[in-house]
Amino acid sequence: MAGRTEIVWPTPNTAFFDGKPIEAFIQPTASGIVESGLYGGVRNGGTRFHEGIDLFPLKRDRQGEPVDPVFAVMPGVVRHVSTLPGNSSYGRYIVIEHPGETPAVYTLYAHLRAIEPGLAAGTEVARGQRIATMGRSSSVIAIPKARAHLHFEIGVWLARDFQRWYDAQKFGSPNMHGIWNGLNLMGLDPLDFYRCLRAGGVADFQDYFRQMKPVVRLRIASGSRMPDFVERYPSLRTTPVQAADGVGGWEIAFNETGIPFAWTPLQAHELADYKPGEARVLAVDEALAKKWRCKSLAVKTRGQWRAGDDLDTVLQLLFGPR
Ligand SMILES: [Zn+2]
Structure with a gap:
């Protein structure tokens, strides 16, 4: 049996572990409502789903761009690195799979400013290893400097045969991300998982899925x-x-x-x-x-x-x- 899940925070901000309120780490949308940066039906009056959490940076350079490092939260294998921001609403993003966990969840890190040199599909990463720099890249919406953030997801992916489904939808644009397209990913509530783990209610992902x-x-x-x-x-x-x-x-x-x-x-x-x-x-x-x-x-x-x-x-x- 796998032991207790050991997971770090994806950014240097320690506010969550210090027990601070969500205002100390969650980046809201332009609405300014802090809950809009959480997971769930938190947008457009509850009708729009947000599949992860948005985390703001602590440090910026002279131009006001974020410089916070982004960390792999658990040991794993990089599965997808999308370097061209125009290719996805996630902007530049990285997906890591975690075969040491049961189930073998993925984590996703989006809107990145830069990806660590040498990081590619197949690279093994350690827990807490720097993988990127926080940013505001995206293909669809221009994220202003003031709202630069890391979009962070944890979840499971649906189908190896994703491409067949994608082709049948006639989206009019090619799938640039293989099975790591956001449409093939199902995120759970990352903050709820961290809270359950901290409270001791669950020891690992297996417990979390069971409840x-x-x-x-x-x-x-x-x-x-x-x-x-x-x-x-x-x-x-x-x-x-x-x-x-x-x-x-x-x-x-x-x-x-x-x-x-x-x-x-x-x-x-x-x-x-x-x-x-x-x-x-x-x-x-x-x-x-x-x-x-x-x-x-x-x-x-x-x-x-x-x-x-x-x-x-x-x-x-x-x-x-x-
Ligand atoms: Zn987000």
């Missing part, structure tokens, strides 16, 4: 082929499964932002009245779903629940087009 609350439970008759997501994150299975051992599909629990965090294999006979590929919503936590209106996970028509747009996208990425 996620199901907002939607769904069954899908996906056939015997196992989605690579469950292959890569076997700890998210609730019961061990032998490959192709009569598995006809899955019962999956999704948290409030649609992360498929608990997978139970179903025998083909348990899905006898399902059409191939059919998905049925079994249960919805309506109070939580309402609270997280930045995500459309389930919608009710004529008294029947079905997957909402955001959940449907997750299902398409996990199982292929339906």
Whole structure:
């Protein structure tokens, strides 16, 4: 078993560990509302989802640009370095995967000013190693100097076959980031994870995923082929499964932002009245779903629940087009 997760803060600001309020490290949007820099449905009156946290710099050069180093928070392997700021709304960004954790989460560092020389896909990094300099790069919005920040994410990625899904969307621009495109990434709440770890409520990511609350439970008759997501994150299975051992599909629990965090294999006979590929919503936590209106996970028509747009996208990425 893996030991307790040891994780550092991605910037030199010690405010979180000193127990200071979020104003001491969170960079708000132009709204000035500090919560807008947190994770969740924190923007546009609660309707827009922010998949990470925004952290402001402590030091700047004479031009007012940030000089704070950015650190890898855990040991890991660099998977993606995007050096051209115009290629992503993340600007210059780095993704690191952490095979020492269960599940092997990724961390993402965005809007960087500069990336440490020599850092490339495949580079192994140590916990606390400097990987970049904080900045304000982005392809879509000009982030003003005053709001330079690190966008920091922790999460899991959905599909090896991401490119097939991407091509089918007809976005009109090529995917420059392979599987490390933001659309293939699902972030959890980094600040909540740090808080739970500090409070001792969880010891590692496995604990953290186990205490996620199901907002939607769904069954899908996906056939015997196992989605690579469950292959890569076997700890998210609730019961061990032998490959192709009569598995006809899955019962999956999704948290409030649609992360498929608990997978139970179903025998083909348990899905006898399902059409191939059919998905049925079994249960919805309506109070939580309402609270997280930045995500459309389930919608009710004529008294029947079905997957909402955001959940449907997750299902398409996990199982292929339906
Ligand atoms: Zn952000």
